[in-house]
Amino acid sequence: MTFDPNVYATRRARIFEELERRGGGVMVLPAAGEKLRNGENEYLFRQDSDHAWAVGLDEPDGCAVFAARGGERRLVLFVRPRDREKEIWTGRRAGVEGAKELYGADEAFTVSEMDDLLPALVEGAPTLWYRLGFDAAWDARLTRVLVALRAAARTGKRAPEAVADSGRILHELRLVKGPDELAKLRRAADLTAEAHMAAMRDGQPGRRESQVQAEIEYAFRRRGGTGPGYSTIVAAGVNSTILHYRAGDTVLRDGDVCLVDAGGEYEWYTADVSRTFPVSGEFTPAQRELYALCLALQKDAILAVRPGTTLDAIHDGVVRRITEGLVGLGLLKGSVDERIADKSYRKYYMHRTSHWLGMDVHDVGDYLVDGKPRPLVPGMVLTIEPGIYVPEDDQDAPAELRGVGIRIEDDVLVTEGGQVNLTEGVPKELADLEAVCVR
Incomplete structure (x- = not known):
């Protein structure tokens, strides 16, 4: 894990500014x-994203305390x-001195001192x-701190008057990505492109979903990369219609499609890409028609990403295009407006078109501001x-x-002039897709 002290000094300053x-x-x-996973065996450690973003220390336990009051700033x-x-047994630790010398702490203590020292740090805030x-x-733990401070009110101690969600500050800061974050997301996208092409090449008749997942x-x-940023979905045949299906032992069969939703994680940042490919190497005519519809509207939705628009507006456009296509294919009857109004399209398209992306696959940040859909600004990253x-x-x-389930997903950066598709390196055009899948 690389650590740039200048990046984290800037982040600390922004946190203190927001607190003030x-x-x-x-x-x-x-x-x-x-x-613990089982016995004495632990799950692979993954740092809390807020702690990772604010501090950069990739070690378990403990905490960071940002104190801003009376003109003083203290980490x-x-x-x-x-x-x-x-x-x-378990690897080197930063320790108290490393926390100060490497990670910018003004003061540092051991985890065992936390319960004794937290009340004094919180008191009077x-x-x-x-x-x-x-x-x-x-x-x-923090409830005990508050109770103890309130009980000591006669001695002049004062508990905080309010408890507020730290996400109101941190998640707004995390929503718009800086250059260092975008570099990591681009690297995650590169890893993910290679992985999806490996899946297309390996996903031949007779292979199992779990084997494709391993590739x-x-x-x-x-x-x-550090591995998957979320649970890898490899869904063959009818499993492709299960939105959050996990790779199992289903055998890929000639004539089926295989839907893969997988994103690689690089230094805490994850890509999130879906592709659907033909197990035989070529779509059937009916599958090709359905895929072409999904691809066309996905490409239009990407082009709709720009500053000032909203995820709701993009989604509404996708719903209309999908409904038009479903009526055209005969899967829905009646007028497009009627089928949108009664939500009949949800039989075939039941999820949203976009979510924020970053350190978490469903990344943080409000979708509504003052009760209205949030306008996009440069530096946001979202899925389509x-x-x-x-x-x-x-x-x-x-x-x-x-x-048959078809999903096509890319990761899109909002720029001053419109958008950049960070995951355009993952094939999705019919000819390109089938070329990778050639058997």
Whole structure:
């Protein structure tokens, strides 16, 4: 994991500025903890995204405390201590000195000192900024701090008057990506392009979904990624109509489609790409028609991304185009306006077109501002992912389309002049797709 101290110094300054703009306060950002998978074996550690964005320290336990009050700015880190014996088993630690020298802490203490020192850090702050409801142990810890401060009111101690969601500050800062973040997202996109092409080449008749998944996740790691940014979806045949299907043991069959939704993670930032390819190497005529419809409207939706528009406006355009196409294919009857009004299209397209993307696959940031859809601004990154899913038991659909799901998804950066498709390196044109899949 690379660490640029200048990037994190700038982020710290922005956090302090936002705290001061809101009247000052103390923000507590817990680090993620390690979690047991089974026995004494732990899940692969992944740092909490807010802590990672604000501090950059890739170690479990402890927390960061940002204190801004009375014109003073102070970052306090609680970290695991250096321990020669434990470091032999689990790797080097920054320790208290590293927290100050490498990660910019004004003060640093060990995790074991946290419960004793947190009350003094929180005491007197007008607002405690903390995300209640995401970690029961941390909720209980800070509740004890508040109770203790209130109980000591007769001695002059003062608990914060308010507890506010730290996401109101951090998630707005994370929503618009800086140059360093975009560089990592581009690298994640490159890893993901290689992985999807590996899936297309490997996804031949007789292979199992789990085997295709292995090819994808190998490609993520082969060029320096940390693995998948979310659970990899490899959905063959009728499984392609299950939106969040996980790769299983289903065998890929000649004549089926295979829907892959997979994104590689690079230094905490993930891509998010969906492609649908023909297992045989060529779509059937009916599959080709459905795919061409989805591709055309997806490309139009990407071109609609620009400053000032909204995700709702983009989605509404996709809904209209899909409904027109479904009526044209005979999957829906009546007028397009009628089918939009009664939401009949949701039988075949039941999800939204876009979500924010960054450190989390469904990244943070409000979608509404003052109750209205949020206008896009340069630096935002979002997905464009329309899909058409024909139920296996849809008696109104042609037999050759029943159980066929198509989703095409790319990651799009909003720029001053419009947009850039970060994942355009993943083939999706019919000829390009089938060329990669050639058997």
